[in-house]
Amino acid sequence: MGRVIRGQRKGAGSVFKAHVHHRKGAAKLRHIDFAERHGYIKGIVKDIIHDPGRGAPLAKVAFRDPYRFKKRTELFIAAEGIHTGQFIYCGKKAQLNIGNVLPVGTMPEGTIICCVEEKPGDRGKLARASGNYATVISHNPETKKSRVKLPSGSKKVIASANRAVVGVVAGGGRIDKPILKAGRAYHKYKAKRNCWPRVRGVAMNVRTLYLIWSVLRDVKDAVYFIKIIKTIMGIPVEF
CATH class of the missing domain: 2.30.30.30 (SH3 type barrels.)
Incomplete structure (x- = not known):
């Protein structure tokens, strides 16, 4: 998807x-x-x-x-x-x-x-x-x-x-002067344009689960899906 x-x-x-x-x-x-x-x-x-x-x-x-x-x-x-x-x-x-x-x-x-x-x-x-x-x-x-x-x-x-x-x-x-806190960044970019805050792509954890579900959305066996999730999380499972 x-x-x-x-x-x-x-x-x-x-x-x-x-x-x-x-x-x-x-x-x-x-x-x-x-x-x-x-x-x-x-x-x-x-x-x-x-x-x-x-x-x-x-x-x-x-x-x-x-x-x-x-x-x-x-x-x-x-x-x-x-x-x-x-x-x-x-x-x-x-x-x-x-x-x-x-x-x-x-x-x-x-x-x-x-x-x-x-x-x-x-x-x-x-x-x-x-x-x-x-x-x-x-x-x-x-x-x-x-x-x-x-x-x-x-x-x-x-x-x-x-x-x-x-x-x-x-x-x-x-x-050169550090911004130090989010409030200053908020006021800085409010005067410019709507480009803050900017979330890093690597921080989007839910995206991984969403991709897996989009690939396996036609799979009927929910147990198999849960095992895949555990494997990604590092939990040992038996298939």
Whole structure:
């Protein structure tokens, strides 16, 4: 008799809807504009906040709106070492300081970066988890491509115009602290998705008896079935 395995059961039901009602918002880089392409734009870190369901803290950075007389607040993934009141510079001519956003092609080889764009203008897709970072390996001025080493260890060739944040994502060492009790794991995954608790397959003892009964369900002799059960349990029996 067949059984629907765990992976198949997870796909059943309605389409999964992420638990985003209590989250602070999407953490992305600025929309690329004239100021970033040809110079830089200055922002200031207003606050560093916790985002439920995310390991890394977020930074609220206020920029001057280039088209209207007002401020525009962006949510950045906080780099380790930034603080409230710090100025953040975004653009081609920004300095190479922690938290600034520059094109990868303008950074020297060996620079530690995070929140890297996979394609120009996608506002950051790679190396975004807490404590993660990528490393600039080399540049090719002829093809306008750069080679970076990702947190997984794999190396990827991206366009030199792709932007990235200088530094390491804050919140590193999060997985080094033991959870210790089930209550903390419950609250951790409640903010993420329904994937806890996860029972090990080897701990499912009843499954063995169920398999035997499914094989011998047509056997009329119940005594023979009991003898098989005793044999599995290590009790000596005579057939």
